[in-house]
Amino acid sequence: MEGETLITIVAIFLAAILIGIFPMMAIAERNDDVSELAVTTAVSEFVNTSRTTGKITTQDYEALVNTLYATGNTYDISMEVQVLDENPAKKGTQTSSTTIGENVYYSVYTTQIMQELDAKDKYILKEGDILTVNVSNTNVTISQMLKNFFYSLAGNNTYSIVGTASGVVTVSGS
Amino acid sequence: MRLQNLLVIFVIIALPVIIILSVFVNYQIDTARLKSTYSSKLIDATYDTVAAFQLNINNNKYSTVSDSLMEDIQASTNIFAKTLASNLGVIGSKQSQVMTYIPAILFTLYDGYYIYTPVAKEDQTYEVFEHELKPYVYYTKTYAGGTNKILTINYSLDNYVAVYYYDNGHSYQSRAGYLEVPSDTNQEGTRYKGYTIEDADAQAYYKEAYDFTKWFNDIVKDFGNSDVYENLYIDEDNSPLQGEASAFNDEKVNVIETSITNNLMQAMKVYGKYAGKDFQLPELNGEDWDTILNNICVVSFMQGLPVGTTLFSDYAIIPSTDNSKYVNDNTLYFIGSNDPNTYHRIGCEELKGDITGYNRADFKLKQLEEDGTITYTYNNASQACYYCMVRASEASLPETYNNETEKRNREKAYYTALAREKHKLIKISDYINNSDKITK
Numbered sequence: 135m136e137g138e139t140l141i142t143i144v145a146i147f148l149a150a151i152l153i154g155i156f157p158m159m160a161i162a163e164r165n166d167d168v169s170e171l172a173v174t175t176a177v178s179e180f181v182n183t184s185r186t187t188g189k190i191t192t193q194d195y196e197a198l199v200n201t202l203y204a205t206g207n208t209y210d211i212s213m214e215v216q217v218l219d220e221n222p223a224k225k226g227t228q229t230s231s232t233t234i235g236e237n238v239y240y241s242v243y244t245t246q247i248m249q250e251l252d253a254k255d256k257y258i259l260k261e262g263d264i265l266t267v268n269v270s271n272t273n274v275t276i277s278q279m280l281k282n283f284f285y286s287l288a289g290n291n292t293y294s295i296v297g298t299a300s301g302v303v304t305v306s307g308s
Numbered sequence: 309m310r311l312q313n314l315l316v317i318f319v320i321i322a323l324p325v326i327i328i329l330s331v332f333v334n335y336q337i338d339t340a341r342l343k344s345t346y347s348s349k350l351i352d353a354t355y356d357t358v359a360a361f362q363l364n365i366n367n368n369k370y371s372t373v374s375d376s377l378m379e380d381i382q383a384s385t386n387i388f389a390k391t392l393a394s395n396l397g398v399i400g401s402k403q404s405q406v407m408t409y410i411p412a413i414l415f416t417l418y419d420g421y422y423i424y425t426p427v428a429k430e431d432q433t434y435e436v437f438e439h440e441l442k443p444y445v446y447y448t449k450t451y452a453g454g455t456n457k458i459l460t461i462n463y464s465l466d467n468y469v470a471v472y473y474y475d476n477g478h479s480y481q482s483r484a485g486y487l488e489v490p491s492d493t494n495q496e497g498t499r500y501k502g503y504t505i506e507d508a509d510a511q512a513y514y515k516e517a518y519d520f521t522k523w524f525n526d527i528v529k530d531f532g533n534s535d536v537y538e539n540l541y542i543d544e545d546n547s548p549l550q551g552e553a554s555a556f557n558d559e560k561v562n563v564i565e566t567s568i569t570n571n572l573m574q575a576m577k578v579y580g581k582y583a584g585k586d587f588q589l590p591e592l593n594g595e596d597w598d599t600i601l602n603n604i605c606v607v608s609f610m611q612g613l614p615v616g617t618t619l620f621s622d623y624a625i626i627p628s629t630d631n632s633k634y635v636n637d638n639t640l641y642f643i644g645s646n647d648p649n650t651y652h653r654i655g656c657e658e659l660k661g662d663i664t665g666y667n668r669a670d671f672k673l674k675q676l677e678e679d680g681t682i683t684y685t686y687n688n689a690s691q692a693c694y695y696c697m698v699r700a701s702e703a704s705l706p707e708t709y710n711n712e713t714e715k716r717n718r719e720k721a722y723y724t725a726l727a728r729e730k731h732k733l734i735k736i737s738d739y740i741n742n743s744d745k746i747t748k
Contacts, residue, residue, distance in 0.1 A: 157326065164329060167333040171333075178344035185351070186626065187595065260700040302355075
């Protein structure tokens with residue numbers, strides 16, 4: 135009798151996991167996958183548009199942000215422009231001028247790019263620069279929450295939705 | 309029914325659904341990633357094509373000759389095929405298969421365009437399609453006017469036009485030149501928009517443009533078609549200059565867009581019918597057309613490549629900014645008397661003193677061949693300004709001139725350089741100005 139009760143309790147527990155939590159986790163994970171699909175496409179389009187027009191514009195950036203937030207998550211967008219430093223004989227921006235030379239790049243990051251966008255509505259790129267954009271979610275998605283709860287594998291700082299794209303700028307903007 | 313049985317039934321039903329859904333979504337994500345990769349590879353291949361095109365024409369002194377230019381472009385298309393196949397990881401004899409997904413490559417030039425597209429060729433037993441450069445198409449439109457009057461205008465990316473006028477069987481006139489608003493300059497070409505023009509080439513440009521525009525306006529007036537008169541008569545309210553909002557530019561843009569669109573659609577339709585695929589011209593947005601209408605460009609289309617459960621279709625537009633075929637705002641660099649060894653963009657804060665403008669091509673390394681010996685040289689060995697060239701985004705915009713004198717200095721230098729460089733360009737249509745049949 136006691137054995138049967140124990141089996142029933144285990145069965146109920148299993149049922150709860152199988153009927154409720156397992157599908158919920160699966161659906162939550164698929165939801166993140168679908169979000170990642172949208173993020174991947176949006177980031178790729180943004181990078182390709184910027185590198186073929188030679189400029190990052192506020193309009194394009196806002197379109198990217200709108201597409202990302204339409205997925206229902208919050209994101210950290212990090213941009214990096216590796217500027218081709220092709221004029222070593224001229225003034226250098228780094229402490230050691232010997233580190234600047236032909237085909238050497240120096241990097242400009244999100245904050246500096248955003249300052250330019252705020253001031254001029256565009257950040258001008260030149261042919262040969264390299265643009266890289268990384269997007270990752272900053273909120274904890276339901277999928278992450280469930281994983282944290284059950285597996286205790288993922289910390290709160292990890293992300294599950296990520297999109298990245300990069301490419302060489304093909305034309306100098308104006 | 310016991311709970312355990314219910315669980316088993318649930319697992320049998322739900323688990324496959326979840327697994328299939330998971331696999332499907334992951335498959336879709338992989339497809340999206342692959343599409344993104346293909347888009348980048350298409351852009352890279354097109355960029356290489358532009359680089360090859362520039363290299364070819366800049367080192368070919370006969371590139372203004374139509375046949376020679378075709379050879380240069382043909383060579384560039386080979387680069388496209390090789391680069392795209394290599395980027396996609398296709399090697400050896402299968403490389404040609406990649407090109408079956410390329411229904412067209414468009415080369416827009418200064419006054420017309422080439423389309424590189426598969427055309428039917430009769431083999432011994434069956435019809436085969438091979439990519440070929442189709443004949444050059446001018447940006448042209450023929451207008452019908454009064455009794456038996458026919459006016460054909462070949463437009464260009466800027467304010468240069470070639471005009472062929474047939475008047476009622478009595479006379480035939482043809483002439484090519486630049487259009488400028490007559491009141492902006494004078495008969496001697498020594499003045500432009502209130503600035504005194506001192507450079508001899510620039511003066512010649514404005515003088516010829518003044519003369520040509522007067523002739524052009526007379527033709528348009530005499531033509532007897534009110535629409536043509538409204539759209540093409542050049543005056544203060546209808547500027548022919550590139551980028552200005554005017555009826556002339558609207559008409560020109562309309563002619564160019566219509567011509568390119570119709571010919572591309574036709575090329576894709578013919579090839580699609582043969583290949584059994586539904587090739588369609590994608591709708592180019594305003595920014596795409598803006599790039600095409602203001603630059604010599606290569607536009608490549610890729611369609612029908614299987615990606616996951618779908619087909620990949622995309623296009624890439626890459627402008628050429630380093631060629632000797634065309635001059636615009638972006639191809640002019642300026643040197644100030646304060647630092648003759650450095651060239652700048654027009655808006656750079658470092659640009660001071662007396663300013664002179666040059667064509668960008670003058671600062672590029674050139675290959676010269678004499679008696680079989682090849683040497684490399686610069687027309688102008690100045691270096692690029694660090695602030696406005698290397699750190700392009702930090703250069704001041706033209707509207708941030710510090711004062712009126714600085715603004716006027718730069719505008720004068722700009723108008724002079726633009727006119728001089730335009731005057732120096734060799735145009736294919738110029739031959740009609742020297743033809744026997746011309747009536748000036």
